[in-house]
Amino acid sequence: MSxxxxxxxxxxxxxxxxxxxxxxxxxxxxxxxxIPNGEFLALMGPSGSGKSTLxxxxxGLDRPDTGSMEVxxxxxxxxxxRRLAKWRARHIGFVFQFYNLLPALTAARNVELPLLLAPxxxxxxxxxxxxxxxxxxxxxxxxxxxxxLSGGEQQRVGIARAIATDPTLLLCDEPTGDLDRTSGDEIxxxxxxxxxxxxxxIVMVTHDPxxxxxxGRTMYLDEGHLTAERPA
Numbered sequence: 082m083s084x085x086x087x088x089x090x091x092x093x094x095x096x097x098x099x100x101x102x103x104x105x106x107x108x109x110x111x112x113x114x115x116i117p118n119g120e121f122l123a124l125m126g127p128s129g130s131g132k133s134t135l136x137x138x139x140x141g142l143d144r145p146d147t148g149s150m151e152v153x154x155x156x157x158x159x160x161x162x163r164r165l166a167k168w169r170a171r172h173i174g175f176v177f178q179f180y181n182l183l184p185a186l187t188a189a190r191n192v193e194l195p196l197l198l199a200p201x202x203x204x205x206x207x208x209x210x211x212x213x214x215x216x217x218x219x220x221x222x223x224x225x226x227x228x229x230l231s232g233g234e235q236q237r238v239g240i241a242r243a244i245a246t247d248p249t250l251l252l253c254d255e256p257t258g259d260l261d262r263t264s265g266d267e268i269x270x271x272x273x274x275x276x277x278x279x280x281x282x283i284v285m286v287t288h289d290p291x292x293x294x295x296x297g298r299t300m301y302l303d304e305g306h307l308t309a310e311r312p313a
Contacts, residue, residue, distance in 0.1 A: 088117055093149045153250075174195075189211075193207075196245055219241065237268065251272075253286065
């Protein structure tokens with residue numbers, strides 16, 4: 082699912098502002114971005130530079146004030162709420178910094194959650210859950226609860242949940258930010274494998290240059306502008 086130029090994401094003239102009382106916060110300014118199909122892209126920049134805002138716009142969690150956001154040939158910014166929710170469930174997998182696992186559910190049940198929105202039989206859901214957990218190396222921990230898993234294992238469950246629906250795009254917001262270096266490297270190994278071996282397109286927001294080095298390309302956000310060069 083990509084356009085004729087091989088770009089899965091095409092952002093054009095994206096502007097996003099937020100209101101804080103009477104003040105207008107200018108977050109993104111006339112931003113353009115192309116992401117080729119299968120690329121592993123890191124987005125870096127200081128806090129408040131708009132990295133997570135851009136990730137949310139790509140994933141259809143928010144809309145730009147001006148400009149167009151096209152993902153896989155679909156104008157995401159122009160979709161109605163119901164159609165957008167269905168599109169997001171099918172095409173976007175999110176990986177968060179703090180895992181967002183439900184403590185009352187096992188690893189397998191957490192991974193199964195997004196599949197409940199898909200027209201799948203129980204057997205099909207179980208097969209996709211098993212496949213996703215195997216990809217992240219946790220097929221032996223399916224019946225464990227989050228409290229029984231390390232931070233790195235919980236994040237691996239989070240990745241398995243994100244890829245269970247075989248999404249078009251994997252969007253990761255500081256996926257190693259709450260982990261020690263060893264656990265973080267294990268997560269980055271998985272993301273690299275998903276990109277190289279499974280052809281997944283990944284956009285990763287990170288503050289960590291070590292994490293960004295694992296991506297195929299790094300872009301920098303600074304004061305709402307996107308550049309290939311790290312700001313001085």
